[in-house]
Amino acid sequence: MLPAIVLITLALAPLGLLARTGPRPLVGWALALLPALSFALLLFQLPQVTGTTQIREVIPWVPTMGVELSFALDGLSLLFALVITGIGTLIIGYAGHYMHDDPGLGRFLLYLILFMGAMLGLVLAGNVLTMFIFWELTSVTSYLLIGYKHDYPGARRGALQSLVITAGGGLALLLGLLILGEGARHAGVAPNQIYNFDAIIAAGAEIKAGPFYTPALLLILVGAFTKSAQFPFHFWLPGAMQAPTPASAFLHSATMVKAGVYLLARLAPGLGDTPLWHAALVLVGGFTFAFGALVATRKDDIKALLAYTTLSMLGGLIMLIGLGGKYAAEAVAVNILAHALYKSALFMIAGIIDHEAGSRDLRHLGGLRRMMPATAFFIALALLSQMGIPIFFGFVGKELLIEAALESLLAAPWRYAALAAIVIAAVGYIIAAWRLFKHAFLGTSSPTLAQRHHVADPRGMLVSPAIPALLSILVPLALLPWASQLLAPAASVVYGKPISFDLALWHGFNTALMVSSGAILLGILLARFERPLAALPPHLPAWADGADLLDRLLAGVDRIGGLIMGTLQTGQLRRYMLYNTITLLLITGVPFVLYVLPGLSFITPDPQLRIYEAFAAALIPIAVVAAIRAESRLSAIISVGVVGAMVSLFFILFSAPDLALTQLLIEVLSTVFLLLVFSILPARFANLSSPATRMRDAILSGMVGLLVAGLVLATATTTIFEPLAPYYLENSLAKGKGQNVVNVILVDFRGFDTMGEVTVLLTALLGIYGLLRMRREKQ
Template sequence: MNQGTEAALLIALGFPFVGALLAPLVMLRFPRGGPWLLALAPTFAFITFAAQIGTVSSGNALVGGLPWIPSLDVGLSWYIDGLALAFALLVSGIGILIVLYAGGYLKGHPHHSRFMSFLLLFMGAMQGLVVADGFLTLFVFWELTSITSFLLIGFDHQREASRRAALQALVVTGMGGLALLAGLVTIGMATTTDTLSGLLANPDVLRSSALYVPALILILLAAFTKSAQFPFHFWLPNAMEAPTPVSAYLHSATMVKAGVYLLMRLNPVMGDTVLWETILPLFGGATLLVGSVLALRQSDLKLMLAYTTIGSLGLLVMLTGFGTETAVLGAVLYLIAHALFKGTLFMVVGILDHETGTRRIEDLRGLRSAMPLTFVAALGAGLSMAGIPLFTGFLAKETIYEALLAGGDAWSLLVLIVIILGNAAMAAVGLAVGLTPFTGSLRPTPQAPHEGPVLLWLGPVTLATFGLALALLSSAFYGAFADPMASAVAGLAVENHASPFPHVSLAFGLSLLTLAIGVAFYLGLQGMRRSIGGVLTAFGWGPDRGFDQVMRGLVTLSVRVTGVVQSGRLDVYITVAFVVVAAALWMPMLLTGELPVLPSIPQLLLHEWAVLLVAVVGLYAVVRTRNRLTAIVSLGIQGFAVALLFLLMGAPDLSFTQFMVETLSVVILALVMTRIRLEPTDHRPWNEKLLDGSIAILCGLGFGLLLLKVTQGTFDAALSAFFSANARIIAHGRNVVNVIIVDFRGFDTLGEIAVVTITGLAILAIIRIGTPQAKQEDRT
């Protein structure tokens, strides 16, 4: 890859983030032309990625990047093959239309510029995710899509429903993000690589590793939460609280397909196993049925489309896990077709809501004459979603049925039945959204219906046209997009020969059967809605309400744990702290059998014995005194005795420091004790005294034994030699101790000073709060 291509790709990946930064200024200075200017960011990205079609379609992959954290050998790298390129073109191409659509949909909104910033951030995150090569890069962009989607879903933050939906999406997908991180770490441990390109170069290493199963579970959890697979599907319909441009982008080309992208990307290295080919079809099939059935129950057009997206994601997961090349082809074709017709239908629903004031299907009829362009776009997308010939939806459905018919076993037959039922339900919804609002006699709506401005209808008309054009030009479409994408997913060269024109075959017969069932569902939609609603009411609460219960339980548990751990009693906190210290000192030595050898009584000089006697007398005074002030002064005796030992052992600097610390400690503690009203004596019961004394003895003995063990080990003079050799050369100081404290450990010293300062401020606050004179001064 030449430097010009690498620079263009780097600019294309960074342009959306630059656009997000400039969006407020652009929208402020150019309120009418701002959307067109901001659309230049995805336009440049789309052109740059489109320029790579020839290279990628010939079987080559683009690998490159730039250093990010060189010390850790981490780079901001990309790996662009057929799969990454197709996703990148969808993200940037549909992103152009969404930016323009948002410009018309939110025109006049007080926070329009902020929304455009969030949208471009979201676009940049998804674009980076699908081309990422390094594991860390993939994870960062994965999490960034969750954060930016949280901002977009909760854009109307004054509404409680928006805030709840945003939080729900963040919690569910954030949990998946943690699973992804753990999964990538596990894969790295199993394969000793941290890039997707390196992983794909040796596809059998992971499958043969003992870490394959835990890695699989973690990756599936990440993908299932992101792509709303059952039972994590509930967050996606609630995300419809976001403005319609977000819904259209979210469902067609971005976040909800990130999980599917991850599964497709890892299919060559994690697929072709019993677990992969069992778990994915089972969960995908359950998601397909749940999503398509719940879609039939809805009357809100956005919710109908949202639940069919859940069903479509389930279908993609089923096909990815089915394990045949033709199934992968069907998944690839359906993913592209879904992006085109679902993006169109969501924008159509947004136009209906924007121009009529409602999006309930019962309130919308006869809009064909008032909104002709919107009707054409809705009809094209609805027919593609229903799988009518000449549209990309038909190509996908034919390929899917061919793949399942080639299986020839009971498992393939079961999967086929599930997909036929799911496709029929989604066909009914496609017809309902694409036809019902525009046919029949006109019904009154909150606003007089009329065609939207160009920024609104440009997107759906363009996508609907592409849905037809790509099918009619299927040969070029396969060679440029579908075949390279399917080859990347399958891990080997794949070719497609489907035709947009129907031909007599069993697969075509199943397509007709699916359409017939879908038309039947469409005609009986009202009755089915009531029946499904009754069944769901009988079931009671589902995962959505379960999420609320889990969150309430989590809050309740945290309150109770906090009540136990944070009791508000200082004596409890101190006791727990010292128990932990004692355990940390004793347990390692006991568990590893590393207790020190007890030394013999040393031969001490008379003055050394005198210092030890002073320390013992001071200790006796601390224990036996009944007056707190006397105990504080006696405690200082211990410190002075230690300072004398330092002096006798030839460490005058440490001795001087110890004298100063003990003097200040005694003065400060005495000052505090005399200014606060405390009992002059300790009235604790004997059981508390015994507990505290035992803990104190354990801590003291633990420190003593630890120091003995350290001194009995082999002395390593490496640090001493380093500091002695470099104190004057590097820090220009002769006193090695001072140089260590001030230069080599300067940040540690700064931290210690900060701790002392904060402690002093706390003591000052305690003194002022507890002094009657200070209270009197404050009142006067």
């Protein structure tokens, strides 16, 4: 069933294209049935998923690489899968209304359903590499959704930045997972199990003791922190707000950005509880928690404000995982659900405001409560939950958060730091929520808003946010036992041992409640000064803006790369020849000097060396020097001709008349051809190089010559194996029916080579014909 849910969702994504034509709201709701069905199916599994037990289904995929389509359903996967399908249902229905006049809705829903399938795969995967595959797919679909309005440079930039950060983090994650697998292998896990979550978690203690733990964890953290928009990678998330609002509500608040949290929560029982784990998660998560909340209080764009509270909450969740312990596990589960509910509602309502009022900038809104009373009611519910006001679901979550920090077994500084982050975030949420509500819904309308007609509650569009907003109050009031049944198994997975709990609104007067109330009071107090607070000087200098920094970093790499390649790739052939020569001298010359030169023995001079042999041998280098120094083309050709003639002479001296004949023919022919060509060139060489360049070239060429000569000498003096030549001598007449051994080799023993060489000549002919006759430029 699990593979079916994932794969069918992916396969049915093209159905989204049905929404290209109208009636789009209707088509939207029809398509929403798809995730609704999955939601129902998954909900029926709830009774079977208790504690850390799980349902597992495996389809083999790439056994040689340890990749299998392994899906497992346990408490944590189920919680996420329900959030994904549940909110997915609402979002698709919402999108049909929100984009009812957008002809691209079909494409949009295609991407959205693809994303949903990928996200389901991510949370259901029981194998780290399978999870990674879906992880990457969510990055790509997210990119497409952010860049949906790609005519705008801003959308393209946001899409690119999110992809660079998440895909780059994904690559680190991949490397980390592979090293983790290596750690599992060394911990004694069976080779075909090293990428399975269960096996890794079971071998956690051994892995943590091994050398692979630290690099693997650091790389995995980069992956998780980038995906979940943790400082300093947080900036892509506000940039991702370029996506149409349904996508932001789905991917960038409730689901995709929680992937990093999900991964860490899943790995916590195996890899958690080490100093590195605590330090990294509490520090990064806690800082992002507080930082995001503070930045959110200053934002005027509703979506940006929500984006910062989102990344803040993600930081809170990561901090919780870092704190560890039973309460933290509970708090993670509760806050995932609470946040998903109120934040998706908030985003969808932000979309409604934008849609109806034509702006989502708090400076241009106001007084909406009169025009859109129902919207105001639902956003109030969601905001109160976010603020953590008692009797709302967010309050339950926040109590547990504080509890987790208080009860954590970590050393005091960590606990107090966590507590401080929680208080700062709680205060920040209250100010941000108040700002949002006050400037959008209270007061008087701005002039531009007042001129718009038909600003009213859009009933169809309001259905989707209304449900999670209502749940934010209904769950704590009426459904807590049911929620406990869903959340306890999820918390058990994070904790690593089965735990059960009964959530309650009222825990009595304890420290947590006092901290929480204090934070609320402080928040309310400070909320009155939201205007002066927002007007304070910027919290970060302009140069420290992450998005700009990334732009500059990428441009910098471009520039450095361009500089290097611009220097190397000059377009001059002689320059490239120089590279090749130097490379040859380095990769061949160095081993030659190291390994061959010391043992090089020179051929003992032949006592019968004849004077004409010596003469011919001496003439070759002289002719070479003459060819190099020649100032006219004619004398250069003649000198080269001398070299060829002397080589032919040697062939004769060593009784190879065939070769001598061939060599002479070639010499004559090439001299004739060169003369023909040179008849249209100036008679003398132009000297374009400086003396230094010429000297350099001469030295390098000389070295290559010496190298090749040395190699030939070394080979000629090293006879280890008997050559095949005697066989040809013996068999040329007997089997080849020819007296001339060279001929028999050419046309029989190695006739296949000759066929190839003949083909080379023909090919050259065809090429040159085409080159000379077809001059397109001149036409």
